[in-house]
Amino acid sequence: MPFHRSYYAVLLLAPLVLVAFWPGYFAIPRQVVFGVHAHALTAILWLVLLATQMWAIRARRGHLHRTLGLALFVFVPLFVAGGALAIQAMMTKALAGHPFYARFGPGLAAADALATPCFLALVAYAVARRRDVHAHGGAMLATAVLVLPPALGRVLPAVLPTMPSLHPFVPAFYAAQIVAVVVALVAARADRRQAGPFLLVAANVTLQAAAFALLSPSPAAMRAFRAATATPAAVVALTAIAVAAAVLWWAWRAGGGVRRRSPAVAYS
Template sequence: MPYRQAYRWLLMLFPLIAVAFWPGYWGQLGTAPFALHAHGLTATAWLMLLTFQSWSIHARRAHWHRTAGLATFIVLPLFAAAGPLALQGMARLWRTNADPFHAAFGSQLVIADMIAGPTVVLLVVYAFARRRDRERHAAAMLATALLVLAPIIGRLFARIPGFPHGGWAGFGGFRLALQLAEGLTLVIALNLAHRSSTARFGFGLAAFATAAQMVGFETIGRTSAWNNWVMLLTEIPSMPMALAAGTSTALLLWWAWRNPLAVLQRTREPAPPATLV
């Protein structure tokens, strides 16, 4: 099986997530809005499921692996449904100048999250359709974890004492920290995509999304036209957006599961059994 140590790397993300998002989320669970809960908990659930899938297949627990794979039909649509809620919540914090951080970066962060969320869904749909090709499937599934690296690393960079205009109490260095984190994520994704042609789509798409976030944050995200669109986002009813995102994701997963893409075999040996990372 490919990427035998992947689950170990995924496990390392959880303490980093706790530290990076402690001031903005985990440290204020009692007062955090519903949208933030929905996004934070579903994203964490997805990473936990991904980690378990990676471990179970390498531990030869195929039954657990398949069961966890089927759980994707629940976790991923919930994650997708939470996406518009989180975007709208961030947009409203920016619009109302609720705090200095969101007043400065809320509008630009909307464009970054608008790229990341659908990319995760697309990668998993591709992975489902390619589940008979173990490496393509594994690469696409694992590539979803790369899209959380930049938000984690960026927040950690910005809180390093002595970081330009940063420190635990400041956020002025967040822009530089986020771009450094995006750049590091891009290098990792490109390196993984370069290692194997069968992994190129999964990690390559993660690299493309990361580059699009970097460019969008500094260009489109800083225009008045974008700000006007973010203002409009705050006025769209929340539940129809969430329902549409969750339902469409579930339908795409079902389509990919029922219609796996054929894998060209170089030999006449039968195709390997279907697996999930």
């Protein structure tokens, strides 16, 4: 089977995330707003949950896998809410004149706004197709690929050659998107039974790159940012939680209730 011991690959994202977000998050926790904390914490918990579930399948501990699977009904709505709050925090920084976000805020906000629904769609698909071990495993593993662009986009500026006419973040952003698309396409080709979710990720990341390229600071973008940041954070979070919970509940019902047999090894 392809993707043997893929939980190791997910765990290897941990040092990448640590290095990528150390300067702007881990090194300055007291300077970070609540929304960013919520996004970071739920993202880390999701990767831990994902790796543990993969290990449980590899170890043939189906009961543990199913029990941990129920935790996604808590983690996923919180992750979606954290993502929405992080986008709102990014918009607030752009409006305040933060040099980086004032320049790249519109494109990055659009990219993140595309990534979060893609993540939710993948998890919902995995829940709805939980009786199909290949579709379920592919969708769950594909969520990890969405971590690559934001992480690599922060690491690559230190290693890529600088271009006088470009901000170092720009080539790093596109290089990170390309890496994520290639990884998704390679995974899709490795096992066509699990290809759909990875092709969705490849398409979504391509759209993110296009949004980043097309959207630039403008009066219209700033008006949209002001409208979005005028909404109380609690309302944003609760709305995101409600939407994510509703989608997951629909997916659970579509999947036909509780699985009675231990799943076969779809990935590990």
